[in-house]
Amino acid sequence: MIYAIVNQKGGTGKTTTAVNLGAAWAEMGARVLVLDLDPQAHATLHLSVTVQEDTPTIYTALHNDVMGRRLPDPLAPAGAARGEEAVALAACIRRAGKDALDVVPASLDLAQADLELNMVFDRERRLARLLAPVAAEYDAVLLDCPPYLGLLTVTALAAAQRVIVPLSADFLSMQGLRALVRTVLQVSSDLNYRLALEGVLLTRVERTAMARAVEADVRKALDGSGVGRAFQTTIPKNVDIAEAAANRSSVLVYSPRSQGAEAYRALAQEIGRPRRG
Amino acid sequence: MIYAIVNQKGGTGKTTTAVNLGAAWAEMGARVLVLDLDPQAHATLHLSVTVQEDTPTIYTALHNDVMGRRLPDPLAPAGAARGEEAVALAACIRRAGKDALDVVPASLDLAQADLELNMVFDRERRLARLLAPVAAEYDAVLLDCPPYLGLLTVTALAAAQRVIVPLSADFLSMQGLRALVRTVLQVSSDLNYRLALEGVLLTRVERTAMARAVEADVRKALDGSGVGRAFQTTIPKNVDIAEAAANRSSVLVYSPRSQGAEAYRALAQEIGRPRRG
Numbered sequence: 001m002i003y004a005i006v007n008q009k010g011g012t013g014k015t016t017t018a019v020n021l022g023a024a025w026a027e028m029g030a031r032v033l034v035l036d037l038d039p040q041a042h043a044t045l046h047l048s049v050t051v052q053e054d055t056p057t058i059y060t061a062l063h064n065d066v067m068g069r070r071l072p073d074p075l076a077p078a079g080a081a082r083g084e085e086a087v088a089l090a091a092c093i094r095r096a097g098k099d100a101l102d103v104v105p106a107s108l109d110l111a112q113a114d115l116e117l118n119m120v121f122d123r124e125r126r127l128a129r130l131l132a133p134v135a136a137e138y139d140a141v142l143l144d145c146p147p148y149l150g151l152l153t154v155t156a157l158a159a160a161q162r163v164i165v166p167l168s169a170d171f172l173s174m175q176g177l178r179a180l181v182r183t184v185l186q187v188s189s190d191l192n193y194r195l196a197l198e199g200v201l202l203t204r205v206e207r208t209a210m211a212r213a214v215e216a217d218v219r220k221a222l223d224g225s226g227v228g229r230a231f232q233t234t235i236p237k238n239v240d241i242a243e244a245a246a247n248r249s250s251v252l253v254y255s256p257r258s259q260g261a262e263a264y265r266a267l268a269q270e271i272g273r274p275r276r277g
Numbered sequence: 278m279i280y281a282i283v284n285q286k287g288g289t290g291k292t293t294t295a296v297n298l299g300a301a302w303a304e305m306g307a308r309v310l311v312l313d314l315d316p317q318a319h320a321t322l323h324l325s326v327t328v329q330e331d332t333p334t335i336y337t338a339l340h341n342d343v344m345g346r347r348l349p350d351p352l353a354p355a356g357a358a359r360g361e362e363a364v365a366l367a368a369c370i371r372r373a374g375k376d377a378l379d380v381v382p383a384s385l386d387l388a389q390a391d392l393e394l395n396m397v398f399d400r401e402r403r404l405a406r407l408l409a410p411v412a413a414e415y416d417a418v419l420l421d422c423p424p425y426l427g428l429l430t431v432t433a434l435a436a437a438q439r440v441i442v443p444l445s446a447d448f449l450s451m452q453g454l455r456a457l458v459r460t461v462l463q464v465s466s467d468l469n470y471r472l473a474l475e476g477v478l479l480t481r482v483e484r485t486a487m488a489r490a491v492e493a494d495v496r497k498a499l500d501g502s503g504v505g506r507a508f509q510t511t512i513p514k515n516v517d518i519a520e521a522a523a524n525r526s527s528v529l530v531y532s533p534r535s536q537g538a539e540a541y542r543a544l545a546q547e548i549g550r551p552r553r554g
């Protein structure tokens with residue numbers, strides 16, 4: 001099952017959720033791949049994967065797919081230059097440094113992918129095509145998206161079967177939910193009929209009137225909408241979660257008994273162990 | 278003085294800083310304009326400006342500038358269609374709902390500006406040209422940027438004289454600082470020689486070992502770098518700041534004696550009252 005972790009609002013816990021939900025499923029024995037689609041490469045960093053000049057990343061695979069797309073010119077003189085060699089996504093897979101899951105790393109040059117993808121036919125499905133041979137070997141693939149609804153995020157929605165929306169429990173973060181749900185429905189009607197909302201995850205929840213009001217509003221908006229639900233599990237604000245990032249591991253490895261680790265385990269249980277396909 | 282509020286990391290307090298620093302300067306008697314360059318339009322919302330279908334926004338001005346750019350065809354038959362009428366930025370200026378400052382609002386369709394700007398010559402300077410006739414009437418113009426280093430952010434850096442980088446005091450937010458400083462230096466050498474870093478502002482600071490470590494690392498990295506400083510003033514994590522957004526006003530108006538309001542006043546003092554030009 002492929003999950004896109006999406007929210008155009010910045011800092012709502014997308015990377016934190018991709019890493020820690022992935023790790024909680026791995027702890028349950030599932031085979032998990034985290035694919036970093038953000039040029040900031042924070043999931044890559046969070047999972048202790050280092051990228052050198054020549055390390056193949058998601059950008060290498062997308063770039064070579066786009067550039068290699070141009071078919072050779074049948075009328076060219078013999079020996080003329082061909083497109084770049086395609087790089088299979090499988091060649092980009094690395095093992096996380098401290099967690100029992102696999103990672104497709106990102107790098108800063110991924111920022112160019114939006115413009116490059118614009119140049120090819122069927123641009124929205126390029127990622128889905130690259131993922132197809134690989135996804136079948138994992139119980140769960142988690143796509144960590146950047147904080148904007150550009151082409152990279154659209155390719156993630158076109159490739160995924162489920163969407164998880166981390167939403168930090170504050171007023172501004174709540175605003176973008178309607179636009180995001182509309183985008184998901186639009187992708188599901190035009191590009192990927194299998195796409196459905198798995199759920200909205202309230203993150204960084206504190207015991208304040210604000211957080212309670214946001215939670216109540218989000219649950220009211222979703223219940224009865226027919227679009228999906230807000231998970232029963234919420235993720236509390238927990239310093240171990242933030243420190244785990246500095247430790248470059250999931251919070252389950254960094255501080256296994258912490259509230260943060262327990263909350264992500266509860267989320268993994270609530271969604272259920274992912275099944276291949 | 279034109280300030281770009283920039284950080285590609287999401288959720289670090291860009292909108293919060295544009296609104297509250299602007300309000301603190303307005304309280305000192307300065308004439309302040311907040312220009313919302315984020316398709317999420319959170320500064321617009323935070324300052325109680327409502328946008329209807331026909332309300333001119335920053336997208337209207339940019340779009341009509343880009344589309345109107347095409348010179349009439351001197352060889353076309355008489356009466357042929359011309360480009361769209363240019364909309365002056367001054368026509369987009371609104372008064373904030375509860376604060377004593379002016380706002381150029383944004384809307385969701387601003388997300389198309391990146392692609393449209395790509396189509397014209399001198400694309401990086403389109404915003405600077407639109408701003409020129411308006412900026413002279415304000416002591417400070419604050420450009421609230423989206424959480425990515427796309428063309429919209431580049432046009433803000435090309436138009437500004439100073440950059441303010443809000444950085445929340447956590448490990449992941451610290452990572453992008455080097456790439457951001459490099460981008461600012463690149464813009465200043467290629468597009469806008471006046472551009473300089475005003476400072477890095479540590480936001481959402483809590484009394485944790487993590488926050489202290491991040492603050493120490495950031496100050497060490499900047500001091501002696503010759504690039505700029507981290508402000509002495511830091512913004513504490515303060516629930517009034519988050520609630521002010523729900524109240525659609527600055528925290529200075531919502532809760533004038535709060536720690537959040539005092540911190541932004543201290544920042545305004547530290548930078549000093551802005552001067553026109």
Ligand SMILES: Nc1ncnc2c1ncn2[C@@H]1O[C@H](COP(=O)(O)OP(=O)(O)OP(=O)(O)O)[C@@H](O)[C@H]1O
Pocket residue numbers: 009010011012013014015016017038042145146147203204205235236237238239241242243245285286287288424447448449450
């Ligand atoms: N429940 C939590 N408790 C404490 N800190 C948290 C929690 N969730 C996330 N954080 C911290 O908040 C910051 C923002 O989270 P994160 O980077 O995962 O958000 P994001 O949505 O991926 O951001 P971006 O939009 O930049 O991609 C990080 O430093 C992270 O460690």
Ligand SMILES: Nc1ncnc2c1ncn2[C@@H]1O[C@H](COP(=O)(O)OP(=O)(O)OP(=O)(O)O)[C@@H](O)[C@H]1O
Pocket residue numbers: 008009010011147170171172173286287288289290291292293294315319422423424480481482512513514515516518519520522
């Ligand atoms: N010092 C603070 N104390 C408490 N809450 C804060 C503080 N600063 C910002 N916030 C809250 O944190 C959230 C993120 O802040 P904000 O939206 O200003 O960040 P941003 O960098 O503009 O995000 P984006 O990257 O999505 O544009 C908001 O809900 C805001 O109200």
Ligand SMILES: [Mg+2]
Pocket residue numbers: 014015016038042145146
């Ligand atoms: Mg992220």
Ligand SMILES: [Mg+2]
Pocket residue numbers: 291292293315319422423
């Ligand atoms: Mg913002």
